[in-house]
Amino acid sequence: MKIDDNPTSASQHPLRLSRWLFRSFRVNSIRTRLLITLVFVVVLTALVISGTAALASYWDRQQYVLDQLEAVAVAKETEIRTWTDNLQIDLEALLFQQDVLLRVRSQLQFFVADVSRLQRDLEEDFMNTVEVTGRFEEIFLMDREGRVIASSNLEQKGKIFSQETFFQEGLKGPYIQPATYYPALDKTSIIVVIPVFDQDGKTVLGVMAGRANLNHLNKIMIERTGLGNTGEAYLVGLNRALLTESRFPGYQPLKTYIRTDGTNKSLNERLNGEGLYLDYRGVQVVGVYRWLPQLQVALLAEQGQTEAFNAVYTALIRDIGIALGAVAIFVTIGLFMTRNITDPLIDLAGIANQVAAGNLGLVVDISRNDEIGELAHAFNSMTAQLRGLIENLEERIHERTQALEAGALISRQITTILDIDELLLQVVNSLQTTFKYYHVHIYLINESTGELVMREGSGDAGRQLKAQGHKLPRGRGIVGSVAERAEPFLARDVNQIANFVRNPLLPKTQAELAVPLRKGKTILGVLDIQSEELGDFSEQELTLMQSIADQIAVALDNARLFQSLQATAAEAEELTRHITRQSWQEIGSRTQTTGYTFTTQGLMPASNDWLPAMDRAISQRSLVQYADEDGRSPTEAAGGVAIPLILRGEVIGVIGIERPVERKWSEDEMVTIEAITEQVALALDAARLARETERSAWRDQVVSESTAQVWSSAELEEVMRAAVAQLGDKLRASEVIIRLGTETQLAQN
């Protein structure tokens, strides 16, 4: 994410370097795009400027060189024209000398026998001219057949040039034979001719010719002012022969043939011009060529392109250097600029990513006054807001969870506590402490008066109000109206409520929430909550409190129901016991025998036999075991058990069992005794009930009080006999006593 991960370590390894570069210059990053754009703009500008400048200076330079060459060429052309004119003038001047003309004419006309003298004089004239003027290599005179009859070069004498153009043309008038190769001379020559007329000036007697000495041309051309180090000017004949010296070795004049773009243009098309082309050495030159019609030659002035454009190249290299330097500087600046712009953005992006991952505590540390600073500032305030929002949300979730937990706790309390007073106390206290309310209290409707009585309240105020027996009539105040309308009521600012009655014990109340305790359509009371904070209580709280109120209502109802059920059950039980007691109290008076005793001697009715343990069994209402330590038994030491006969919670008799001490009572025997006792109690009751039913029926029929005496106790006695007999038999007891009677009756023993 950051550009400079670690460039120094990256450079240690080419792979790492390339990876670093790749990461640093991702094409889709702003940095890379900025940098590329910047470099592109800079390079383009540099290219355009230096390119245009280079091109312009190239053209300027070329034009300058060409102008210079042109000037040189023109200057030389003028010199050459003068030289050419002088060629003919000198030849004519020679012939203008009377003695020479005379000698020529006589030589041509008469072909004097005395050849030697006349000819020698003429040849001397010719030689002098050659020597004095320096313009000719040779001056010779031809007769009408083209035969050389006199020459400054004696070896040339006798030659016949009848076919040569210079001779043919010379017969017609003055003429300059263009550069032509003459095999005998093995070189190219320029020949100037003039006709020789007779005295009348009408008949051509012959032709006088001068073969030009090209040394002077060489001198003209070799003057290299304005041509630089590699420049030269030279003449080329129509036959492409180089007429003047080359400044480069290996190119012999008059024997070198030149076919370049320059010579072709000027000689083929007879044009002046200029251009860039390869010279006869194959070197690139800037050249100017001129066609010289008088001499029928091409004049070329050329300069090597390397030299011509050297200044341009130097300037170009310098410009490129400057441009490169500028580009480097701009790129460096650009790099810093883009870093300056993108680094904070990268940091910001990194922090944003971390914030997105949940690290809300991060703050961007960018203190700049530009757009990035603004962005960072906006980002920070956004994060702060987000942080506040989330914290608030968490708090609210916490509160809500707490409320729900409190609600659940209270619900649990409600369902577990059956006592109404305890329940209400718990509820108000829990609500007050859990939700930190200013005050919580519950009013219940007094069914008889219809007033709302404060049944329970939190804190001291609650206790005091309860002690005062605080009550409200229905419809008065918030609580009263809630009870009246059976609808919850929320006042975030009690001061705004018209029928608000401030309780002097609760002076700080600012907001109040009251929900009805409803059981079906019946209003049982009101749960009233007060807060010191203005604007407290939310809709959610209202809903929660209503649900708690509903549960309280259910609990109240349940508790009331339970209490009434309990009372009814207690009443019923008391009644049963009362009846049982009464029934059995009468038994004694109605039966003949109220006890039996079983001994080894047999079974006999014994209404007065008693064992001391039997008292204890009755008072304890449970089985009592004993060892007869006190030696109460008349015969021998004995131990036993006593067990009361209990029916529906009432003692209806008691059984005592005794046997010798050496025989211990086993656990099984105890269980058997208890079981039998229970059965005996039930059997006795059944027998009594049967007897009572019998009696009732009879009474209904006869309606006679006296017959009550007739009430038979046969079944009861049978049961008692069977019981003692069985117990005695099974337990091998020495004595088994059963006595019937209520607790009070038996206590009389």
Add this chain to the structure above:
Amino acid sequence: MNTRLSQYLLIGLLLISSLLSGCATISAQEPDKVTVQLSWFHSVEFAGFYAAQAQGIYSAENLDVTLLPGSPEIVPHREIAESKVDFGVTGGDSLLIARSQGMDIKAVATIFRRSPIVLMSLAESGIKTPPDFIGKRVGIFSPAFDNANDIQLLAMLRRLNIDESEVEMVVIEEYGLGSLTSGAMDVYSGFSTEEPSRTDLENVQLNLIYPQDYGVQMYANVIATRSQLIEERPELVERFIRATIKGYQYALANAEEMPELAVQYDSNLNLEFQRASMLAEVAMIDTGDVPIGTMDEIVWEDTQQILLDQKFISTSIDLSTVYTNEFVEKVQ
């Protein structure tokens, strides 16, 4: 509408393709086979022919040219007249003589505009001008004087009013400067492009006497063909001459390439000598005043006059039937 358009398109395409195939058959036409009898052994003298072949100039004219080297035994004008070859290189004098003998032959271009024929003597012999030949042994190729060198020698002597009986004519048996250095003769007859080019190689100094300096100028190597061929297939002659002249233009502009090219035709050639020859030839081929290959009336007139004077021919021939520049003039 659409179907009609596509039909037109189809027809158009068919027409174009048939035209293209027609063009293809024209360009794929068999090249014209042309044989050329050169006047002498292969050498840079024929550089233009070699260049035209090597540079594909003949191919561009759809010509398949075979170059046959010459030898002392081969008479090119006879080969041409007998239709053994289509073109040949021969001397202007030989051509005129052949014409007088009734052969069908006509010059269409010249290779050298200046005659290369030269008479040579050793520098130390003191023989510098034709009058110096008197009493000396002068080499000839045939006692009948029926070749360009001998004709020009004779014509020159006569122009200078030198009685040939005063000159001892010796038939050349050994070609080259050896005839001089061996002392077999005092004056040797040859080509300026050949023997003088060897002086450096053979370490001899020569005096050169050119017949053209004494009013004897003949074309030494004209390109000739049958006038029948010119009449029947002028475009073939035109194509061949155009290509050959262009070959010589190339040879002149690229003289340094020619010696090697000549050696490709005859591996026995001496490269150094070919270089020297080529250098000497350039000015002979292109005199600068007229396009290369052009022949001058005056040269033909002189040639005919000399042949008449020397009785090689008995009557003058209409020169317009002997040579023509029409093909050379058509070359750019």
